[in-house]
Amino acid sequence: MEFKLLVDAGNTRVKTALMDAEGHLEPLFNVSYSDLPKQQIEHSLKGIWLAEVSGTERAQQVEAWLSQFAAPITTIQSEQTAFGVENAYETPQHLGVDRWLALIGAYNEVPKATLIIDAGTAITVDWLNAEGKHLGGWIVPGVDLMKQAVTARAPKVFSDADTDWGKAQQVGRSTPECLANGCVNAFVGVIRQALAVSETELDWFDFRVLFSGGSTPLLPADLKRRGELRTELVLQGLSYYAKTN
């Protein structure tokens, strides 16, 4: 059986899925760029659909890895409208293609008001209404970037390898703990504020909340319960493009 390969190349990690002839998705791997060359695919590929937000160097790493498959590559760009979704940007191509595809994935699954939070290198928040209109969003430094921003500018602030990623709802009692917990709680605060803005500014009361990205495990239980964990949302959006070809 021939498969289509879907690739979501973020700024930190590369996520992939295989799509079969019926359009079913099967997640394949989620790896760092340094582990990408080791990844093998046992199936023969009919085509490759690629969404990349990273810079030239990482894009070249992805393309070098993909070249072994000798399958045509379709690189997706953000558009003004597609698959029922309308981009809020005046310059639609400027919207990160990962954000664009997450909107398409969400809307085509359930056409309902939806708040999408993708917490990876950066934390992005996007508002999508029940008519498929993207209302706009936010871009915030991701948890790791927040920590790096402080240690890069404040010589007495340091991280250590023993401190975990940090804990929501907890204070710290050492420099690494204060930094880790502070940044995780800043991430949590962004989400609580996004929920508040949805209610107070948009009058949304019945809406879906979708979480994706590597930092979602850090969320406290009440927020995890409020939303759905959807790690494959960008790949799901990519599958709509792959199905039309």
Ligand SMILES: Nc1ncnc2c1ncn2[C@@H]1O[C@H](COP(=O)(O)OP(=O)(O)O)[C@@H](O)[C@H]1O
């Ligand atoms: N086990 C973990 N616990 C908490 N955060 C993690 C964990 N592993 C990775 N992360 C965070 O997830 C980020 C990568 O998430 P990902 O969504 O793949 O990013 P991107 O799409 O930008 O490549 C890392 O920068 C790190 O902050």
Ligand SMILES: CC(C)(COP(=O)(O)O)[C@@H](O)C(=O)NCCC(=O)O
């Ligand atoms: C905001 C992002 C860096 C998020 O990327 P990620 O954290 O998933 O690697 C990416 O969507 C991007 O480069 N966007 C372009 C600018 C914009 O969306 O307006």
Ligand SMILES: [K+]
């Ligand atoms: K993101």
